Every structure is written in C-alpha cells, then in structure tokens.
Amino acid sequence: MDNVEKIISGNVQLAEFWSNSHDWAPSNAAKLMSKSRLDWQVSLSHSLRKWSSLKENESGDLILAWVNLGVLVEGSMKLFVSVYLDDYSNDEDKYLNYKTNDQIDPDILAFEKLKQFFRKKKLVNEKWFSFLDRVQQRRNAIHAFKDRPIGTAYEFYEDVENYLGFLRDINCSLPYPDEMMRPTF
Structure with a gap:
C-alpha cells in the first residue's frame, strides 16, 4: 500500500x-494547533498499515479499518479549519x-x-462529499448493534x-x- 506511506x-x-507555527501563524490558530494531537494523526496514519491484507469475511477488522480512516479524515478537516481559525x-x-x-472551536467539532461547514463554505471541491459521506457512514458502523453497510476491503483501499x-x-x-515550506507527498 504505497498510498499509506504517502x-x-x-x-x-x-x-x-503546523504544531510549531507560532512564529508566523495567527496566535489563536498557532495556540490551538500546538495543543492539538497532530502526532496522533501520524500514529493513526501508521495504523493504516494494519489493514493491508483485509479479508472479506472479517467484518470486525473492516469496521476498525473504516474507523481508522474516518478519524484521519476528520482530523484533516479539523486541521484545515484550525489553520483558518480567525x-x-x-x-x-x-x-x-x-x-x-x-x-465551538474546530478541535471539538464532530465529523x-x-x-x-465544509459544504456550506465550499472549502473543498464538491467531488469530495461523496467520499466524506461514505467514510463517515462506514466509520459509524463501530456502533455495532445497528446494521450498517461496511462496504468491502476493495472499497476501503479505494478510499485510502x-x-x-x-x-x-x-x-x-x-x-x-514560503512555498518551499509546503509539504510534498
């Protein structure tokens, strides 16, 4: 899964x-991001490796894989709004x-x-909303008592x-x- 490494x-x-942006970012945004757990985004990214060989009959693992991906997506959205906190x-x-x-600050907002907010403010291309909806729905299968669609391993890999x-x-x-500071991956 080369995508996971990226x-x-x-x-x-x-x-x-972003966790060390005090020198140039607005102070409220820098303060929020310095206390945010961006290190957990990194750790959760590493956790994606665990799902590299999902089997279709292992519903529990597929649900946990979606939870992993959903938390990453939510964290990326929180980062975006936090950077633009002002x-x-x-x-x-x-x-x-x-x-x-x-x-309610962005670090507390639910998915x-x-x-x-992203949809209303057109913060990302409209094409992303079907992806966001799907990941959110499948992530919510963690509430296991109610029957919910969880998709397939192939669909999970597509959404990674x-x-x-x-x-x-x-x-x-x-x-x-400085454009030289922009991450490339």
Missing part, C-alpha cells in the same frame, strides 16, 4: 509544520454552544458539523487512495509563509 509522510510533514471565528456560520453562545487525494487538496489549500 499518507504517513504527508501527516508527518503537516504535524511537524476566519472561522469571524464567520457568521461558525458553530456556537447553544447554552452559552460561545464558539457531521465539519462536513456541513481517495484520502491521499483529499489530504493533498487540504495541504494545497493551506497558507505557508
């Missing part, structure tokens, strides 16, 4: 850069706590809210490849102080 490389580079904070569509009316493309699109949409 995902690992990408998330390593993103974590190294824009999010000033946006009329930011999410607010209904009791306190305080802003569905992130997806809604899709995640690499999504991660690259996220990376290309992030601002860097």
Whole structure:
C-alpha cells in the first residue's frame, strides 16, 4: 500500500509544520494547533498499515479499518479549519454552544458539523462529499448493534487512495509563509 506511506509522510510533514507555527501563524490558530494531537494523526496514519491484507469475511477488522480512516479524515478537516481559525471565528456560520453562545472551536467539532461547514463554505471541491459521506457512514458502523453497510476491503483501499487525494487538496489549500515550506507527498 504505497498510498499509506504517502499518507504517513504527508501527516508527518503537516504535524511537524503546523504544531510549531507560532512564529508566523495567527496566535489563536498557532495556540490551538500546538495543543492539538497532530502526532496522533501520524500514529493513526501508521495504523493504516494494519489493514493491508483485509479479508472479506472479517467484518470486525473492516469496521476498525473504516474507523481508522474516518478519524484521519476528520482530523484533516479539523486541521484545515484550525489553520483558518480567525476566519472561522469571524464567520457568521461558525458553530456556537447553544447554552452559552460561545464558539465551538474546530478541535471539538464532530465529523457531521465539519462536513456541513465544509459544504456550506465550499472549502473543498464538491467531488469530495461523496467520499466524506461514505467514510463517515462506514466509520459509524463501530456502533455495532445497528446494521450498517461496511462496504468491502476493495472499497476501503479505494478510499485510502481517495484520502491521499483529499489530504493533498487540504495541504494545497493551506497558507505557508514560503512555498518551499509546503509539504510534498
């Protein structure tokens, strides 16, 4: 799974850069990203290797593989919104706590809210939303009592490849102080 190695490389580079962005990123965004667990994105990327030989009759492993991929996708979306925290904070569509009316920061937003925000603000190409919906639905099969579609191992591998493309699109949409600093993977 060459795609997994590229995902690992990408998330390593993103974590190294964005977890130490105090010198140039807006202070609120740099503070949020420095406390975010971008290192877990890296670790979860390494975990994708465990699913390199899924068997169709091993539903539990396939569900866990989707959970692994879903958490990575959600984390990449959180990184994107966190980098643009000032824009999010000033946006009329930011999410607010209904009791306190305080802003809900991107590191707390659930997958569905992130997806809604991305769609409403057109933060990524429309082509990604079928991928995001599918990964979210299959990841939610972790709630095992209810019957849910989990797809196939082949579909999982296709969506690992899709995640690499999504991660690259996220990376290309992030601002860097110098183009030489932009991760390449």
